[in-house]
Amino acid sequence: MSETMPELDRFDQAILRVLAGEGRISATELARRIGLSKSPTQARMKRLEETGVITAYRAQLNPIKMGLAHVAFVEVRLSDTREAALQAFNRAVMAVPEVEECHMMASRFDYLLKVRTGDIQEYRRVLGERISALPHVAGTSTHVCMEAVKEVGA
Structure with missing residues (x-):
């Protein structure tokens, strides 16, 4: 069974780039960075989550500081x-x-x-x-x- 790939326009790609580096960024700051207002930015984020493009938000751990070098x-x-x-x-x-x-x-x-x-x-x-x-x-x-x-x- 093949999954359909959602269409990712330049705003979606910008959202993904920013979130990949800063997952805790506020929706207001994200919207400002990509050049959209807050509501459409939040709607796009929700669609990216629902279609499985964004699968999770998590903390990035430093394995060396955890004794796992x-x-x-x-x-x-x-x-x-x-x-x-x-x-x-x-x-x-x-x-x-x-x-x-x-x-x-x-x-x-x-x-x-x-x-x-x-x-x-x-x-x-x-x-x-x-x-x-x-x-x-x-x-x-x-x-x-x-x-x-x-x-x-x-």
Whole structure:
């Protein structure tokens, strides 16, 4: 089933750009920045929320200040890639809090995970006890991040 994409004009795009950087901005200030009055700006925001273009407003946390400075990218190969196995893996990986992102790949491996922990010892524990125990995991390969040059929302 295909979802229809809403038409996004220049005002919608401006709203999205501002909100992506400043989610707590007032509707009055947002309206001023994009060049519309408050009521049409609020109506556009409501439409963007209802059509699923805006999915949430949340606080952007600093993981380093939270003691989570270690980032590793993990290639995961599955032993079975039939739909039931993929769905089992997808459901289970959602329950691993250290996995920040999970992407199914068209590659020599099946998934790429972004894993954030406090240090390499904690990562080793998460890899051995949680990631390797996920359904149908046949093997993993880890790439440790030395420095984040660009991260969305950072």
